Amino acid sequence: MLEMKNIKKVYRTDTIQTHALEDFSLLVESGEFVSVMGPSGSGKTTFLNVAGLLDTFDSGTYILDGKDVSKLSDSEMSRIRNRAIGFVFQSFNLIPDLNVFDNVDVPLRYRGLGAADRKQRIERALDLVGLSSRAKHLPSQLSGGQQQRVAVARVLAGDPKLILADEPTGNLDSLMAREIMDLLDRINASGTTIVMVTHSPECAVRAQRQIHVLDGRVVDLETPRISLARNEVSAGMASTLG
Amino acid sequence: MPIGPIVRAMKHNRTRFALIIFEIAITLAIVTNAVNMILAQREQMKKTSGFDDDNILWASAVPFAPEFKEQSYIENVVMGDLRAIRAIPGVKAVAATGFLPWQGGGSSGTMKAEGYPDKFQAQTYGARGDLLGALGAKLKYGRAFTENDTPVDPNESTKVCIISSKLSEKLWGKANPIGRVITSTEGQTPRTVVGVLDEFYNPYSWNIGDYVRFTPGRAYDGTGSFYLIRSEPGASKSVADALEKTLVKVNAGRVFRVGTVPQVKERYFSGNTLVIRAMTAVIVVLVFITALGILGITSLAVAERTKQIGTRRALGATKGDILKHFLTENWIVTSIGLFLGIIATYALNFFLVSQLTDTKMPWYLVGVGVVLLWLNGLVATIPPALRAASVSPAIATRTV
Ligand SMILES: Nc1ncnc2c1ncn2[C@@H]1O[C@H](COP(=O)(O)OP(=O)(O)OP(=O)(O)O)[C@@H](O)[C@H]1O
Ligand SMILES: [Mg+2]
Numbered sequence: 295m296l297e298m299k300n301i302k303k304v305y306r307t308d309t310i311q312t313h314a315l316e317d318f319s320l321l322v323e324s325g326e327f328v329s330v331m332g333p334s335g336s337g338k339t340t341f342l343n344v345a346g347l348l349d350t351f352d353s354g355t356y357i358l359d360g361k362d363v364s365k366l367s368d369s370e371m372s373r374i375r376n377r378a379i380g381f382v383f384q385s386f387n388l389i390p391d392l393n394v395f396d397n398v399d400v401p402l403r404y405r406g407l408g409a410a411d412r413k414q415r416i417e418r419a420l421d422l423v424g425l426s427s428r429a430k431h432l433p434s435q436l437s438g439g440q441q442q443r444v445a446v447a448r449v450l451a452g453d454p455k456l457i458l459a460d461e462p463t464g465n466l467d468s469l470m471a472r473e474i475m476d477l478l479d480r481i482n483a484s485g486t487t488i489v490m491v492t493h494s495p496e497c498a499v500r501a502q503r504q505i506h507v508l509d510g511r512v513v514d515l516e517t518p519r520i521s522l523a524r525n526e527v528s529a530g531m532a533s534t535l536g
Numbered sequence: 537m538p539i540g541p542i543v544r545a546m547k548h549n550r551t552r553f554a555l556i557i558f559e560i561a562i563t564l565a566i567v568t569n570a571v572n573m574i575l576a577q578r579e580q581m582k583k584t585s586g587f588d589d590d591n592i593l594w595a596s597a598v599p600f601a602p603e604f605k606e607q608s609y610i611e612n613v614v615m616g617d618l619r620a621i622r623a624i625p626g627v628k629a630v631a632a633t634g635f636l637p638w639q640g641g642g643s644s645g646t647m648k649a650e651g652y653p654d655k656f657q658a659q660t661y662g663a664r665g666d667l668l669g670a671l672g673a674k675l676k677y678g679r680a681f682t683e684n685d686t687p688v689d690p691n692e693s694t695k696v697c698i699i700s701s702k703l704s705e706k707l708w709g710k711a712n713p714i715g716r717v718i719t720s721t722e723g724q725t726p727r728t729v730v731g732v733l734d735e736f737y738n739p740y741s742w743n744i745g746d747y748v749r750f751t752p753g754r755a756y757d758g759t760g761s762f763y764l765i766r767s768e769p770g771a772s773k774s775v776a777d778a779l780e781k782t783l784v785k786v787n788a789g790r791v792f793r794v795g796t797v798p799q800v801k802e803r804y805f806s807g808n809t810l811v812i813r814a815m816t817a818v819i820v821v822l823v824f825i826t827a828l829g830i831l832g833i834t835s836l837a838v839a840e841r842t843k844q845i846g847t848r849r850a851l852g853a854t855k856g857d858i859l860k861h862f863l864t865e866n867w868i869v870t871s872i873g874l875f876l877g878i879i880a881t882y883a884l885n886f887f888l889v890s891q892l893t894d895t896k897m898p899w900y901l902v903g904v905g906v907v908l909l910w911l912n913g914l915v916a917t918i919p920p921a922l923r924a925a926s927v928s929p930a931i932a933t934r935t936v
Contacts (some may be wrong), residue, residue, distance in 0.1 A: 339933050348850055349930040369854045375929070376852020384935055387847040391545035399541065401851040432548075448851070460933050 295456060295487045296322040296345060301354035303340055303510075314340040315351065316510035322489060324455075327482040329498040330491045332507035338491040339460055341507065345489065346379050346458045347371040359455060376404050380449030380486075382459035386441040388433040388448075394420065395429040398448045405452070412451075419451035420444075423477060439470030446477050457481065459490040463497050475500050542864055549837075553869050556833055560873025560909060563826045565880035568897065568905040569888060570815040576895045577808040585637050586735025588672025591628075591767050592797040594636055595621075595779050598760040601789025605758055607690055614754075614761050616786040618665045621763060624778045626771030629669025631764050634755040635661040637671070638801040640739050647749070650717045652707045657744050658699075662753030667698075670764040676701050678714045678731035685730075685752035694751040697727040700736035702746035704729070718749060727751060739804065760790070772796060823912055830870075830916040834862060838924040845924050846931025855925040862921035863914070870913035874906050881905070 303315035314337045322328050330338050343349035344356065347363060356363050359378060363371070381387075388397045398419055402412045420426045423443040433441050442462060449457055459478070463471035475497055482488050490501060498504050506513045546553055597617070603609050614632055621630040634643060644659045667673075668680045678698070685696050697718060704713045717726045727749075739745050755762065767775040779794045838845070845858055853861075885897040 343930045343933055346850070347929075348932060349928070369856070372849070372852050372854040372857075372929075375850060381850050381932065383847075383932060387843070387850075387932055389545065389844055389847070391548040392541055393544070396541045396544060400848065403541070404848075404852040404854075404857055461935075464935075 295324040295326070295359060296320070296489065297355075297357040298345070299355045301341075301344060301351050301356060303337075303344060303349070303351045314510055315344065318354070318507075318511060320505065320512050322487060324487055325482075325485055326503060327478070327488045327501045328490070328503045328505055329501035330489065330505045330507060331493070331495075331498050336507045337510040338507050340510070342458050342460050342489070342491055346381060347375055372404075376401055377452070378455050380452055380454035380457045382442070382445050382449060382457065382462040382490075384461040384464040386433070386438070386445050386465070388441055388444055390433055393430050393432055394425060394436070394444050394447075397433065397444055398451050401448060401452050415451040415453075416447075419447040422450055423447045437470070438466050439473055442466060442470070442474050443477065446474065446481075450481065455487060457486055457488045457490075459488065459492075461491055461493060463492065463494060468496070471497060539864065539868070542861065543868065546865065546868065552833060552837070556830055556869050557873040557876065559826050559829050560870055560913065561877035561880050563822045564874055564877030564902075564905050564909055565884045566822055567819050567909070568881045568901050569884050570819050571905070572885065572895060572897055572901055574812050574815050575901075577811050581805050581808055583737055583739075584735070585737050586671075586673055586733065587637050587797075588766060589637060589797045589801060591672065591769055591772055592637065592670070593765045593767060593772060593776055593779065594795050594797065594800070595763045595765065595783065596760060596793045597762075597783055597787075597790040599758065599787075599790045601787070603789065610756065610758060610761075611690075611754075613787045614664075614756050617761065617763065617783060620782045620786050621765055621779065624775055624782055626768045626775045628766045628768060629666040630766075631663050631665035631667040631670040632754075632756055632761055633661055633663035633665075633667060633670075633750075633764055634762060635663065635738070635750070635764065636762070636800060637738055637797050638804045640804045642738060642740065644740065644742075644744060646721050648719050648721050648723065649707045650719075655721050656706070656747075657742060658703055658747035658749050659738060659740055659744060660749045660751065662694075662755035663750050664752065664754065665763075667750060667764075670766045672766055673736070674734040676732045676734040677712050678729070680731060681750075681752040686754070690754055693725045694753045695727060696730045696752060698731035698733060698750045699729055700733045700746060700748045702736065703748065704732050706747065823909070826909070827912050827916040830866065830913055831920065834866065834917050834920040835923070837865075838862070838920045838927075841924075842927055842931055843934075845927040846929055846934075849927065849929035850932035858925040858927070859921050862924050863917055866913055866917040866921075870910055874909060877909070878902055878906065 298318055298320045301315050301318040305312040305314055318337070318341060330341065332338050340349070344351045358374070363374070366374070389400065392400070395416055398416045399412055402415060417426065420429060423446050425440060425443055425447065428436060428440065433444070436444065462478070463474055466474065471494065478488055478490065479500060490497070492498050618630055618632060621627060636642065642659050643661060644657055646655050646657050648655055663681065664686055668675065681696070681698065685694065687694065707713070708716060713729050713732060716729045718729065719726045733748070736748050737745050738748065765775060765779070776794055776796065780792045783790070783792050848858065881902055882897060889896060
């Protein structure tokens with residue numbers, strides 16, 4: 295699904311150059327659920343931006359769903375983001391002036407779908423996240439967890455092959471976080487590939503595979519330390535949830 | 537373009553958009569009415585006098601010498617003046633008259649006419665010499681004055697007159713009026729119409745700019761004399777220079793002043809010119825302010841919504857989609873503003889027509905105003921909309 299080789303990304307400002315990604319290589323198979331962890335500033339978001347065609351990279355190769363994306367035009371990238379990728383953000387990124395229904399509708403409109411098709415997709419997606427009754431609410435009238443569920447519905451309605459999530463539970467308490475993780479689990483179970491950046495070990499262990507990023511590189515693709523962490527965390531979570 | 541969600545989102549920013557809508561409506565109302573005023577002023581300025589304005593000069597002579605108390609002395613001097621002016625190279629014709637074109641006034645009187653039931657008012661001037669030649673005017677009917685038309689006795693009233701065709705039509709319709717008689721309101725001093733001027737207009741109050749009665753009377757006395765002089769085309773300057781010297785030679789006991797009809801006309805229309813300049817300034821300033829307002833508020837909206845724009849880009853909007861989004865938003869606002877503006881335009885015009893003597897608003901002017909302000913809004917929206925389109929989709933993942 296996603297194959298990166300020696301990706302390099304440098305941010306240049308007037309005074310400094312930041313090597314955000316340095317020889318970043320990663321393979322994610324179709325249908326996988328991968329979590330990405332690492333210290334702050336290690337390049338996780340930068341990786342996600344490149345993976346989601348939100349940003350360009352300086353060198354290396356990136357094959358997305360069997361297609362080399364390094365030479366795509368801006369509008370071709372928009373089209374892929376719109377049809378093949380679903381994004382979940384830490385701060386939900388709902389349009390504050392649009393109600394829940396219209397928010398879920400945003401990417402479908404850019405896809406140019408017909409009104410009936412859109413309505414059916416939106417209603418089904420809102421039903422899946424349990425927010426059918428809130429269709430006319432504004433984001434400001436919802437809790438954080440509900441807002442993130444709207445964001446997930448926005449992804450579901452588009453039926454993407456790949457979901458990229460940047461700390462989707464970062465702004466949520468653990469109960470709401472669990473709701474979101476349950477949703478992602480179910481989506482993944484239906485075959486959608488998910489790559490999720492997270493700081494939370496509890497969430498990370500819900501993925502099939504954990505990746506660690508340090509100084510713009512992937513480290514220790516599979517280490518026993520992680521499976522160990524998984525056990526500890528599961529125990530920890532069990533105690534928080536009572 | 538998805539107009540539905542755009543409109544629904546706009547409802548949450550009512551105040552901001554209401555401000556622009558209001559500004560656009562007011563601008564349309566004021567700009568169209570200002571243009572209408574300018575057109576009305578230009579229309580006034582387009583009126584023609586019926587004379588050879590560009591080549592007419594005037595000269596006045598006010599005596600200080602004591603000899604000017606005696607009628608025969610005055611008569612001699614004026615006749616001498618007419619002959620001397622006529623002899624200046626480049627002069628076509630000269631008349632001694634109280635009439636000065638484009639003065640914005642003159643003298644008038646109330647009269648009666650044979651076969652016309654009411655009293656009426658008309659401008660009236662005496663003229664000796666070649667009046668038609670001095671004005672460059674043409675006759676529609678009849679003849680010009682001759683020397684014999686002026687009575688030898690200055691106390692005896694004149695017996696004939698030349699009137700404008702508009703006055704003739706008002707009194708007697710389209711028929712040839714030669715031989716008809718105009719009298720004083722008491723039926724005294726009958727004057728037979730001997731000539732009709734093809735065209736005559738001299739601005740005057742009471743709407744009598746088109747009505748005139750010239751008599752072959754003496755428009756000069758001990759207080760002074762006044763002359764209209766028509767020069768060959770291009771000779772105006774040299775004639776003006778020669779006039780005073782010529783008149784001094786005839787009789788030096790007087791103070792002279794010389795001028796041209798184009799100067800008089802310019803002074804008469806200086807008010808109109810001022811109105812046109814002021815209205816033009818109002819239009820330019822208002823349109824500019826409206827453009828700035830749209831530019832400013834749209835820029836603010838773009839800056840405020842950077843994150844939202846980045847999110848839309850991440851969700852699949854192309855640069856073109858973002859550009860269209862802001863242009864559509866502006867199009868909606870401008871259209872509502874212009875719709876209200878059309879109502880305000882007619883309301884303001886209705887008020888102006890009732891208060892001043894403004895003219896009714898022609899619909900095409902409103903149409904032109906709508907199109908121009910619509911384009912103005914579009915142009916003002918493009919820079920901030922382009923800025924919005926260039927927002928990077930990577931903004932979406934940035935946590936602030
Ligand atoms: N737009 C940018 N301009 C300049 N430098 C940037 C930009 N975005 C990120 N960086 C730098 O690149 C490096 C990697 O940033 P990135 O956001 O990928 O980290 P992260 O792993 O997501 O961190 P966090 O866990 O805090 O979200 C950091 O040093 C950051 O300062
Ligand atoms: Mg990050």
